[in-house]
Amino acid sequence: MKGFPVTKRLVIFDCDGVLVDSETLSSQVMREMAGAAGLDFSSEQALEFIRGRKVAEWVGQLEARLGRALPASFIPQFRSRSADLFATELRPVPHVRQVVEELGLPFCTASSAPREKILNTLSLTGLLPYFQDRIYSAYEVGAWKPDPGLFLHAAADLGVPAAHCAVVEDSLVGVRAGLAAGMSVFAYAPQESGTAADLMAEGAIAFDSMKELPRLLDGWNTWNPAVRATQ
Incomplete structure (x- = not known):
């Protein structure tokens, strides 16, 4: 297990559409x-x-x-x-490199894609070094979104309770998976996608530029997960 102290939080990024513009x-x-x-x-x-x-x-x-x-x-x-x-x-999603470079929280990626594709797309966009061995594929876990199993596996493998995790997604199935896992969910919805309303209706916090994500995660990091879990 590649665990973090229990007081740590974990940010779980989807890959396609969140890290890489694939x-x-x-x-x-x-x-x-x-x-x-x-x-x-x-x-x-x-x-x-x-x-x-x-x-x-x-x-x-x-x-x-x-x-x-x-x-x-x-x-x-x-x-x-x-x-x-x-x-x-292929290019990285605009501004996401700065997000992962400066993020003061542990993070990983969990994707419905095969590992080979994840490694290839992260490598092509120069993002692979930021994720090292913190890459999770639905094909290896045997659970595809909206099943929460992939996110729960990533959190368990890294030793972080689900209530201490935030998911960054761009799809309805991904949002549903994160919420079903008991995690906070932030949905990347650039204006041209027209997806913000649907993602918010599912219960996600939507944002339209990766420049906004650090502020949102800073706010989330001040929440009390134990209190939130009882609400």
């Missing part, structure tokens, strides 16, 4: 491949369709809409084409 690129590939299969999506629809979800889940929904199975090569091709696009166009 979801727009992935949704572009998904839109192209779905179009070739006979399903048309706008850019906004494609992004919402895949945001925060396991690839096999949204591929299954594509198949349901088509009324037929997609080729077995669809997911490997999606991952390969996405990786090619990441190699040239």
Whole structure:
């Protein structure tokens, strides 16, 4: 166990859409491949369709809409084409590097993506050194958001009670997972995404720029988790 003192807090970052600006690129590939299969999506629809979800889940929904199975090569091709696009166009989410550089709290990342993808995207964006061995994949835990298991596993592995954890997410399923785990949830919702109202309706504290996150986390760090847990 890579634990912290029990008085410590833990910030759990989602990866795609929170640390790395990958979801727009992935949704572009998904839109192209779905179009070739006979399903048309706008850019906004494609992004919402895949945001925060396991690839096999949204591929299954594509198949349901088509009324037929997609080729077995669809997911490997999606991952390969996405990786090619990441190699040239992937960037960190604006201002997130400064957040993790200056964050005075322990932190990790917990993602629905395979570990290989997490490592690749963090490496491409220069964020990997900040996370070291504090990387958690749903594929290794066997729990995908909105199941809280991934977040609970990360907290337990690092020796921090769930009530002492804050989750930073950008998707409805991620927000639901964090709240189900008994954690505080902050939702990154840039203005152009149009997601703030829905994320707040789920119970998250929404913000539209990573520049705002340190102030929010500073405020959260002054809360009494024991009192909050009884409310």
